[in-house]
Amino acid sequence: MSRVVKIQIPVVILGFTGALMATNFFLNVKIIGDISAQLQIWSAIVAAISLGLATFNLSRQHFSRIFKGNIYSISLIGSLILFPLLYIITGSTYSSQYSWIYNNFVGTMYPAMYGLVGFAMASACYRSFRVRNIDSFLVCFLAVILFLGKVPIGAALTPAANWLMDVLNTGGYRGVTLGVGIGLLAYCLRLLLGIERAWLSELKER
Amino acid sequence: MSIVEKLLRLDKRYVEAVLIIAIAIPFYIPMTLPLDISPETMEGFHFLESLPKGSVVQITYDYTTGAMAELQPSANAMVQYSMKRGLKLIMLTTWDSGPMVIEMSLRDVNAYGKMKYGEDFVNLGYIGPYGTGTVPAFAKDIHEMIKVDWYGNKLEDLPMMKNIRTAKDIGLIFHLTTGGGFTDWLYFVQAIYGTPMYSAAVASQASMAMPFLKTGQLVGVNNGLRGAAEFELLTGTYGFGQGGMISQSFANVWLVIAMILGNVLYFASKSRRVKE
Numbered sequence: 001m002s003r004v005v006k007i008q009i010p011v012v013i014l015g016f017t018g019a020l021m022a023t024n025f026f027l028n029v030k031i032i033g034d035i036s037a038q039l040q041i042w043s044a045i046v047a048a049i050s051l052g053l054a055t056f057n058l059s060r061q062h063f064s065r066i067f068k069g070n071i072y073s074i075s076l077i078g079s080l081i082l083f084p085l086l087y088i089i090t091g092s093t094y095s096s097q098y099s100w101i102y103n104n105f106v107g108t109m110y111p112a113m114y115g116l117v118g119f120a121m122a123s124a125c126y127r128s129f130r131v132r133n134i135d136s137f138l139v140c141f142l143a144v145i146l147f148l149g150k151v152p153i154g155a156a157l158t159p160a161a162n163w164l165m166d167v168l169n170t171g172g173y174r175g176v177t178l179g180v181g182i183g184l185l186a187y188c189l190r191l192l193l194g195i196e197r198a199w200l201s202e203l204k205e206r
Numbered sequence: 207m208s209i210v211e212k213l214l215r216l217d218k219r220y221v222e223a224v225l226i227i228a229i230a231i232p233f234y235i236p237m238t239l240p241l242d243i244s245p246e247t248m249e250g251f252h253f254l255e256s257l258p259k260g261s262v263v264q265i266t267y268d269y270t271t272g273a274m275a276e277l278q279p280s281a282n283a284m285v286q287y288s289m290k291r292g293l294k295l296i297m298l299t300t301w302d303s304g305p306m307v308i309e310m311s312l313r314d315v316n317a318y319g320k321m322k323y324g325e326d327f328v329n330l331g332y333i334g335p336y337g338t339g340t341v342p343a344f345a346k347d348i349h350e351m352i353k354v355d356w357y358g359n360k361l362e363d364l365p366m367m368k369n370i371r372t373a374k375d376i377g378l379i380f381h382l383t384t385g386g387g388f389t390d391w392l393y394f395v396q397a398i399y400g401t402p403m404y405s406a407a408v409a410s411q412a413s414m415a416m417p418f419l420k421t422g423q424l425v426g427v428n429n430g431l432r433g434a435a436e437f438e439l440l441t442g443t444y445g446f447g448q449g450g451m452i453s454q455s456f457a458n459v460w461l462v463i464a465m466i467l468g469n470v471l472y473f474a475s476k477s478r479r480v481k482e
């Protein structure tokens with residue numbers, strides 16, 4: 001494929017749409033607003049299509065795994081078939097059968113998975129959180145303040161816990177947010193101006 | 207092997223078993239603990255109280271069942287409070303498993319029995335994935351972006367939706383999140399259309415929301431389960447939040463005891479080895 005098709009046309013499309021969206025953000029021009037609204041709807045549709053594509057790719061991968069003897073992939077393929085099948089049979093994603101399977105399988109597996117983190121944490125508190133140096137002392141000390149200060153039983157420590165969250169944590173997060181924002185701005189400018197080309201397929205193939 | 211060594215090598219399942227007991231006690235022995243209201247929840251509640259009757263509140267369920275323990279109490283309290291105040295509700299999600307969470311929430315508070323669908327509340331379901339053009343497109347023109355609600359009814363046929371065309375027609379976005387989707391609503395809706403936004407985030411993500419409360423971009427923050435419990439107290443509703451907070455209190459106390467006990471045994475064992 002020629003360089004024009006593989007590099008120049010995608011860069012021009014990206015630059016044009018990016019500039020259009022940026023203009024729409026700063027200026028209130030009806031025609032630009034209408035075009036950008038349409039483009040946003042397109043992007044939602046493209047994202048939905050990409051989900052379908054990803055599902056197809058995932059199924060292909062796991063089908064080949066099943067043939068290689070990996071029985072655990074059956075659960076994924078089974079769910080991928082079961083839910084659309086239920087939709088086809090019942091005609092909705094809020095039917096009692098669909099809801100029953102979701103609530104009793106997916107609905108309980110997610111909380112169980114997250115709940116296990118609590119047990120890992122309890123085990124870590126007893127066996128791993130050792131005060132070996134000043135750094136580990138700080139971690140344990142702050143953990144105690146937050147563990148107790150954020151629940152009613154440790155109300156006396158709540159002001160200290162709030163101070164940690166409001167001052168240290170918020171300050172740190174602001175720094176990260178600003179850093180990411182500036183970095184993102186620079187990256188977007190590089191994309192719009194065609195300087196950043198790592199996303200182009202031809203360059204990836206090299 | 208000394209008793210200290212034995213305790214240090216204690217099977218982790220004993221530690222975990224005590225955690226289960228600590229969490230379960232409040233379910234079987236009813237009790238209450240005093241709960242101070244955090245400023246971030248109080249600010250949000252004051253804003254809610256200032257909303258006139260008939261205002262439109264959009265509840266965005268951007269989470270899966272994994273975060274239900276922390277977020278569902280906030281969501282249910284918000285729906286119940288809206289019923290009490292006569293606020294109109296739009297429910298939606300940008301998470302693919304969100305529609306089921308919405309259904310659970312609606313059933314928990316018996317919304318279908320207490321409110322009239324299409325007039326008091328509307329369930330738009332999954333509007334598309336966050337992190338794409340979905341949220342900006344929705345905010346710009348709801349009817350252009352979504353033609354039917356989650357049950358297949360045409361949006362034009364729902365009386366409540368006739369006057370709700372853009373994000374400007376929404377009085378408050380109550381956003382429940384485990385992280386994903388938060389910045390979409392904040393950057394592309396609150397920042398552009400000025401729609402007030404209230405965040406209810408899991409405790410690990412509440413730190414992400416807190417800076418925006420101080421800048422005035424958020425009107426309130428419910429910080430995890432504690433925030434939900436406070437919200438229930440303020441709104442005069444009762445759900446899992448307050449009960450769950452007592453369980454969490456006991457669990458956290460056990461975590462602190464386990465940490466202290468582990469360290470005491472570690473130092474006892476160390477000093478014993480030095481002596482030997």
